[in-house]
Amino acid sequence: MKTSNIWFRTYTLEEINHIFAKFMTGYLEIKATTITEDSLVVSMPISDKVRQPYGILHGGASVVLAESVGSVASALVVDPDKYAAVGMEINANHLKSVREGIIHAYCTPLHIGKKSHVWDIKIKNENEDLICVSRLTIAVIDKLPLA
Numbered sequence: 001m002k003t004s005n006i007w008f009r010t011y012t013l014e015e016i017n018h019i020f021a022k023f024m025t026g027y028l029e030i031k032a033t034t035i036t037e038d039s040l041v042v043s044m045p046i047s048d049k050v051r052q053p054y055g056i057l058h059g060g061a062s063v064v065l066a067e068s069v070g071s072v073a074s075a076l077v078v079d080p081d082k083y084a085a086v087g088m089e090i091n092a093n094h095l096k097s098v099r100e101g102i103i104h105a106y107c108t109p110l111h112i113g114k115k116s117h118v119w120d121i122k123i124k125n126e127n128e129d130l131i132c133v134s135r136l137t138i139a140v141i142d143k144l145p146l147a
């Protein structure tokens with residue numbers, strides 16, 4: 001998808017990380033590291049919070065990371081006074097295990113419409129090895145009250 005700047009307005013990493021500091025994303029220490037005109041990159045450290053019993057990254061944690069970055073990306077695209085972005089469908093293919101370090105999720109749009117967004121999310125380890133690929137579909141709905 002060839003795009004110009006997709007964001008509703010200019011956002012700082014500090015503003016985005018304020019969003020991530022709340023709720024599950026804060027507990028998992030997910031942080032935005034880069035925002036470009038058409039992508040958002042976040043990181044998450046591998047700790048016992050996100051490992052499964054075999055000591056490797058839990059696949060569900062990869063899905064939480066993917067849905068979190070895509071959902072926030074959609075929220076940054078729409079007018080927050082009028083609309084909310086909510087997940088409709090997510091899939092993930094787990095390609096390589098990881099035990100430690102920091103993983104990075106690279107989120108880019110495949111489709112940005114008035115009522116739906118589709119995001120491509122690639123999760124990589126510190127060596128840039130592909131850990132997981134995910135596709136997230138978001139519904140754009142009328143604004144909901146915030147928690």
